[in-house]
Amino acid sequence: MSMKRKGDEIPKPYSAYTIFWRLERMFILQEAGCIGDEIKACYDPxxxxxxxxxxPEKYTNLILPPYWYSSAHRKEDEKKRKHRKQDGSIDKNxxxxxISKSWREVDADVxxxxxxxxxAEKKKYAALRKSTTQTEPNTSIAPPVIGPRSRVSSGRHSEARHISMDSTVSFNIPSHVGNSAGEEVDLSLSDVDLSLFDSNSLEHDDFQFNF
Structure with missing residues (x-):
């Protein structure tokens, strides 16, 4: 399993409401005559x-930093600026x-x-996650080796060997199962629900596999 440092993680994209919250916040502040450090430091005419x-028409003349709607861009921006002024004279609450009231009354255009x-940000996030996964080294744990059941009474243990899902195995139907009791049935492993069996011995309380 690949381990990442917290600072290296790709931030999740903003939701539509979070994007609106950031947009409306800057609108309200600028209407009140407050332009924060975020805009002053990043604004590019x-x-x-x-x-x-x-x-939308309401925000046409609003001064915004580049890619203000991007969580990834904001993360990079915050690395450069440790301190930021508060929201001016408007109480945060x-x-x-x-902003919440504006969202409840927002028109369809906004x-x-x-x-x-x-x-758009969600699609970009998915593409980044996919490209990151493809370039990471494969450190996944190898699947367990499936081998035949050990014969404890004989004092010998068979060596484990790899088998494919196309391998054919046979098992004896126990005496208490239907009219076919005692019959030996051949199946491909792909036909068997392996979750019912122990991954090391490939055995179950009712069935025993013979290779």
Missing amino acids: NHHDPLEHPR DLTAM RNYVSKLAM
């Missing part, structure tokens, strides 16, 4: 993101209440906009 634009951004 020449930046144009075709995914972000066009915005009041700010949260205002809801579709943040949902579009959330979906």
